[in-house]
Amino acid sequence: MVDRPSAATRLALVLAPTSGTGSKQLYFAGLVAGYTLMVAVSAVEMVLDPQFLAALGLIAVTTVLALVGRWDSRPLAWAALIPVLDIAGVALIRDLTREVSMSVSLLALIPVMWLSARLRRTGVLISLFAVTVAISVPALVRAGELDSMILAHALLMPLTVLQIGLLTEGALGLLDRRNERLQKTVAKRETMIGELDASAQLLQSILDTVDVGIVVVDADGHDILMNTRQRRIHALATPPGNDDPGEAELLLRYPGTSLPIPADERPVRRAVLQESFTNYLVATGPPGEGSAAFSVSARQILDQRGERAGAVVVFSDVTSYLETVRSQEQFVAAVSHELRTPLTSVIGYLELAQDDLDLSKETASYLQVAHRNAEQLLVIVGDLLQDQVSRSGKEKLVLRPGRLSEIAEHSVESFALRAEEAGIALISNLQPTPEMPVDTARMQQAVDNLLSNAVKYTRRGGTVTVATGMIEGHAELRVTDTGIGMTAQEQTNLFTDFYRTETARNSDIPGHGIGLSLTRRIVVSHNGQISVRSQPGEGSTFRIRFAVE
CATH class of the missing domain: 3.30.565.10 (Histidine kinase-like ATPase, C-terminal domain)
Structure with a gap:
């Protein structure tokens, strides 16, 4: 089934300067038909006059030609044929009704504007020639004796056609120049958009290759950029059954604890509150297996005027590092603890040996040096144990x-x-x-x-x-x-x-x-x-x- 063009489509074709020959002709034929009906109400004999009928027949034939011919695909010179025939039809009606109404000449302005829009300066000249030959010359021939009044009436229509044609050409020329500038602007903008899209794609590709999560927020805290790694981190912190959690709903807690991080102390929220920080440790998900720890850093973004435009937040996975450090601390603590018992025993036996009164001076001196160094070693082991406990953040507390x-x-x-x-x-x-x-x-x-x-x-x-x-x-x-x-x-x-x-x-x-x-x-x-x-x-x-x- 062929879709018929809508009324809006037909109107667009009527107004289009370089297409829609059939639509324009239908519009013109409709006006002539309306004029004919109004004349027939009071002077039907005039409508039945052979000259009036000849004019209607000419316009009817022209309308058929406009509808069946592929005028938009023909050379541009053919575009003058239909409006020139319309001018001829209007001229026949004007000649018949000149004694009762001269205003019918205004119908000729429609094909004149059509020609001027389609062929521009050439169309103006063709319109001027057609109106002069079809309307003004017959009027002068019928007048017989010429005077200034007759000459003025005869030249009024060509001068009006010339003025309207030039105005139409000028207006369309101005629109053409504006459209040309607009097209250049649009083309330039599309080029810039293409370059920006390419740059954005390049930036996204680069960010997706790094092994850290990166999220960029604007001044209001809305995410404007997030790489693939950060999406995975976000998924780890997403509560089950909540596909789009807010910052306060994410499963973020202090590492090594089940204590959730308050909303205002969460990394992205702190960045939105204009804080810059480094090595802020957070853990995602519930405690236990599958949990991950991240070191988070944030920096504020300033625009070209030095005003804050947002922030960039970087999440680095330090789970394995923390586990390694924890293992090292446990190893050092275990070794230190195991060393204390034999050292205490060694010191005890050295003290017993020093109590022997039969020792020579030289042997007693050796034992004293050994005892002093053993005590020093015990102090070092004790300090090492305390340092490991302190650095792990697990102070020996009496709660x-x-x-x-x-x-x-x-x-x-x-x-x-x-x-x-x-x-x-x-x-x-x-x-x-x-x-x-x-x-x-x-x-x-x-x-x-x-x-x-x-x-x-x-x-x-x-x-x-x-x-x-x-x-x-x-x-x-x-x-x-x-x-x-x-x-x-x-x-x-x-x-x-x-x-x-x-x-x-x-x-x-x-x-x-x-x-x-x-x-x-x-x-x-x-x-x-x-x-x-x-x-x-x-x-x-x-x-x-x-x-x-």
């Missing part, structure tokens, strides 16, 4: 019920005098926190370290604020100062052993870079979390959080 707010209160009391002597306002806002299992002595050490740093790195006249309370089901402690602050890069290495910021070193403030790494180990050993936010010259805020059941 008893305690309150974080009370520990903070004791720290504030201890540092009140030091803050006063340094000219620093020490403010406390200690809201009670519930009891939780805590090694009070070790946690006191961690809080004291934070408060000590806050006072040490805050200038005279500054403020240090200590606050505790319950936030989103977590017991939280915050130590905020108005001190020297830190850059984003400095914050990424802050909890590393022996690390000190460049600002601290340049300020001649004493320190060894141990306190914060020790504080972090104490907090992690309590299944807690420590974080920092800081701006250079504006101060810092350290936050400790513990899940309270």
Whole structure:
């Protein structure tokens, strides 16, 4: 079944300047038919006049030719035939009705515009010639004696046709130039889009070859780029039955624990909150076999104006590395533990041997050296054991019920005098926190370290604020100062052993870079979390959080 063109399609063909010959002719024939019906109502004898019928017959034949002929495939010169015949038909009707109506001449403007649109300047000239020959010349011949009035009436139609033809040609020429510019712009844009697509495909291919997960987010936190490796990591952290989880729903927890990471402390969320960090450890999935650990780093993205445009977050799989380190630590701890028993026995027997009064001076001297070195070796083994326990974050804790707010209160009391002597306002806002299992002595050490740093790195006249309370089901402690602050890069290495910021070193403030790494180990050993936010010259805020059941 052949689909008939819709009314909108036919109208488009009527308005098209270079196609739709049949549609244009049907439109013109319809106007002539409408005019004929209106004339027939009052003067049917005029419509039945042979000249009027000849004109209608000419237009009918022209319409048939327009519909059956393949005019769009013929040479362009043939395009003038149909509108010229229409002008001839209008001329016959005008000649017959000249005494009662001259306005029928306006029908000739339709094929004139058609010719001007199709053949442009050539069409204008053909239209001018056809109207002059078919309408103006017969009018002058019938007039007999010529005067200026007759001449003006005869030339009015050709001049009108010339003006309308030139306006049509000019308007279409302007549209052609605009279309040409638009096509060039579209072509250029398509080329640029193609190049961008190729660059994006190249970038995606490069990212898919690296063995780390990469996700790029915009300023609002929406994912705009993710490589294949990151999709696999995302799948590992996706809860069963949830195909599109939000950041807070992902199965992310602290390595070695079943404690989920709070939403605001998750890597991508931290990056969205304009944090930059390095080596932030997270684990995915439920604890046990199949779980994976990742070291996450984030950097902020700036646009050409220096304004934040988003962030890039990189996930590196460190599961095997952590397992290797854990195995090494267990091996060293086991060897150290096994060495202590024979060393203790050796020292005991050396002490018994030294008690023998019959020993010569030389032998007693040898035994004394051996005893001294054995004790030194025992100290080294003990230190090695303690170092392995400490570095694994598994401090030997004596857990008893305690309150974080009370520990903070004791720290504030201890540092009140030091803050006063340094000219620093020490403010406390200690809201009670519930009891939780805590090694009070070790946690006191961690809080004291934070408060000590806050006072040490805050200038005279500054403020240090200590606050505790319950936030989103977590017991939280915050130590905020108005001190020297830190850059984003400095914050990424802050909890590393022996690390000190460049600002601290340049300020001649004493320190060894141990306190914060020790504080972090104490907090992690309590299944807690420590974080920092800081701006250079504006101060810092350290936050400790513990899940309270």
